[in-house]
Structures are given as structure tokens and as C-alpha cells.
Amino acid sequence: MRRIKLLLEYEGSQYHGWQYQPNGITIQEVLEKRLETITGKKTPVVGSGRTDSGVHAEGQVAHFNTASNMTPRQFLKALNSLLPHDIVVRAVEEVDSDFHARKSAKRKIYRYTLLNRDYPSALRCRQAHYVAQPLKVTAMRKAARHLVGKHNFKSFQGAGCEAKSAVREIHDLSIKKRGDWIEFSVDGSGFLKHMVRNLVGTLIEVGYGRIEPDDIKAILKARDRKKAGPTAPARGLCLVEVFYDKPKAKRCKVSKKK
Structure with missing residues (x-):
């Protein structure tokens, strides 16, 4: 096969x-x-x-x-x-037969797209979450820094998640603003059910001013889903890339001359 x-x-x-x-x-x-x-x-x-x-x-x-x-x-x-x-x-x-799409994966990058202005988009309404209220991007970036690293993300774990452990590592969480568009890029070793959407939903609450950036540390420590923000809608989320180890080079056998 x-x-x-x-x-x-x-x-x-x-x-x-x-x-x-x-x-x-x-x-x-x-x-x-x-x-x-x-x-x-x-x-x-x-x-x-x-x-x-x-x-x-x-x-x-x-x-x-x-x-x-x-x-x-x-x-x-x-x-x-x-x-x-x-x-x-x-x-x-x-x-090779030892490659496995899920088990061999080392890292994944997700992107969450948000439109932040007075009116929505007809063309991208199915690929972006629309928020009319102005968001404080600087505060969201400050809060995001507390989420980078290895943590127990129980507070951001969706109901019904079957993972044995809530410990995950986020390598990078960047927030870029281009005009009216805000993009969250989350690079991690693995993710819990709804984890990225719960992270984004919480950061949006920071953008509203309902959660202070430094409150993220207490939310992580609480390991309680009720302490974090709501789940951001699915339409804004996109799996960008999955990373794997490079395949090992095949060694060539050299026949010895007699």
C-alpha cells in the first residue's frame, strides 16, 4: 500500500x-x-x-x-x-508509511480575521467576524503576551474536549491591524477544542476594555472556563499551516569494489 x-x-x-x-x-x-x-x-x-x-x-x-x-x-x-x-x-x-497527518504534526498556525468598523462586509462576511465597537489593539497586544509560552489552558478549553491534559505551548501570538482589519495569528504546538476562538474572544473583551491586559494571568491561573471571555464565531478562523519534521534523507548504499 x-x-x-x-x-x-x-x-x-x-x-x-x-x-x-x-x-x-x-x-x-x-x-x-x-x-x-x-x-x-x-x-x-x-x-x-x-x-x-x-x-x-x-x-x-x-x-x-x-x-x-x-x-x-x-x-x-x-x-x-x-x-x-x-x-x-x-x-x-x-x-513514507510512517508519516501520519495528525501524529506527525509538530506545530500549527491559525489566523483569526476580524473586521472593526461602522459597517460590515458583504464580500467577506463568511470569512471574518464583524465588530462595530472600536477596539483597543494596543491593550489586546499587551494581553496576548501573557498567553505566549507553555501554560495550562483549561480556562480556554471548550466543553466536551477529550484531551487528557490542558497544557499546551503557544510559540507566538501576534495581532496585526491593516486599516479596518485585525488579524490574530496563533502559532502553537497543539490546541484544545475551541481554544483559539476562546483566546480571541477573550482578547476582544480586552479590546472593549471589559478585561484588563494583566487579568490574563489570573484567568490562566484560575483554570476555569467561566473566567475567560466568550467563544469568537467560527467564521473568522482559518487553519493556515501545519508543520512537520523534514523527512530523513535516504542513505545510498555504495558497493565496494573487489
């Missing part, structure tokens, strides 16, 4: 997240059905992690095993010819 790695982009508004759900269509389900059409066999697809209902992706990674002799380019062309317009395969490559 061969292992095939996919790099995916999708607009998640019409889907109930990545993983199979009993109450709605998901990205995983759509991919598996198209692969079955192409290969003639049921083909389970493993993603780098779950994205919630309505969340988007520029760089979701997945893998599947197959006995097909199709080339990566043939898979790319075949999948994109069958997938709906809001799911696109950006790249396909054959990888």
Missing part, C-alpha cells in the same frame, strides 16, 4: 467541520466519497486535526493509503474535477 499526503484548502461555511458528524456533511466525508469514486474502494482519510463547523483552511493536511498506481498529479487532477468549488486540493505527494 502507498501513503498519499494531501494539502487542502476549503471554505468551511457549508460544512460541519472536518470530521464525520451524524448531523451534517463534513470535509472528511466529501473527500472519502470522491476517493471511492476514483479508486473504486472505500478510502479512509486522516486529517491533521479537527476544524470546527464553519472554520476554514488554507493548509489542512491529510493522508490516505491506497493500492492505486495513479501518480500524485493524477490524484490532484481527479480530485479537483470531482470536489465542490469550496474544497480544493493544492498539492499531492507520496510519503
Whole structure:
């Protein structure tokens, strides 16, 4: 069996997240059905992690095993010819059997987009959260610094999270303002259910002036979801990139001359 790695982009508004759900269509389900059409066999697809209902992706990674002799380019062309317009395969490559889209992942970057002005956007209403009240970006940046590093993020963990530990490490949390648009970029080793959206929701409360920047330290220490801010809407969140270790170089055997 061969292992095939996919790099995916999708607009998640019409889907109930990545993983199979009993109450709605998901990205995983759509991919598996198209692969079955192409290969003639049921083909389970493993993603780098779950994205919630309505969340988007520029760089979701997945893998599947197959006995097909199709080339990566043939898979790319075949999948994109069958997938709906809001799911696109950006790249396909054959990888070693020990590669695992979820277990091999080392870091992920998420971006949360927020529009902050007097009127919303008709063109980007499904990819950004709209906030009319002016936000204090400097205060949000100060608060964000307290979230960088290894912490117990229990206060930012969504209900129903099955993680055994709430300890995670955030490598970087930057907030950029470009005109009326505010972008939160969160780079971490892993994330709890709804964690990024809860972080952003809390930072928005800081922007409103309802939470002081230094209060973030007490919120972390409390390990109580009720102490943090509300969950920001899913539409503003996008999985940007998943990082893996570079594959080991294959050693060439040199035959000794007799």
C-alpha cells in the first residue's frame, strides 16, 4: 500500500467541520466519497486535526493509503474535477508509511480575521467576524503576551474536549491591524477544542476594555472556563499551516569494489 499526503484548502461555511458528524456533511466525508469514486474502494482519510463547523483552511493536511498506481498529479487532477468549488486540493505527494497527518504534526498556525468598523462586509462576511465597537489593539497586544509560552489552558478549553491534559505551548501570538482589519495569528504546538476562538474572544473583551491586559494571568491561573471571555464565531478562523519534521534523507548504499 502507498501513503498519499494531501494539502487542502476549503471554505468551511457549508460544512460541519472536518470530521464525520451524524448531523451534517463534513470535509472528511466529501473527500472519502470522491476517493471511492476514483479508486473504486472505500478510502479512509486522516486529517491533521479537527476544524470546527464553519472554520476554514488554507493548509489542512491529510493522508490516505491506497493500492492505486495513479501518480500524485493524477490524484490532484481527479480530485479537483470531482470536489465542490469550496474544497480544493493544492498539492499531492507520496510519503513514507510512517508519516501520519495528525501524529506527525509538530506545530500549527491559525489566523483569526476580524473586521472593526461602522459597517460590515458583504464580500467577506463568511470569512471574518464583524465588530462595530472600536477596539483597543494596543491593550489586546499587551494581553496576548501573557498567553505566549507553555501554560495550562483549561480556562480556554471548550466543553466536551477529550484531551487528557490542558497544557499546551503557544510559540507566538501576534495581532496585526491593516486599516479596518485585525488579524490574530496563533502559532502553537497543539490546541484544545475551541481554544483559539476562546483566546480571541477573550482578547476582544480586552479590546472593549471589559478585561484588563494583566487579568490574563489570573484567568490562566484560575483554570476555569467561566473566567475567560466568550467563544469568537467560527467564521473568522482559518487553519493556515501545519508543520512537520523534514523527512530523513535516504542513505545510498555504495558497493565496494573487489
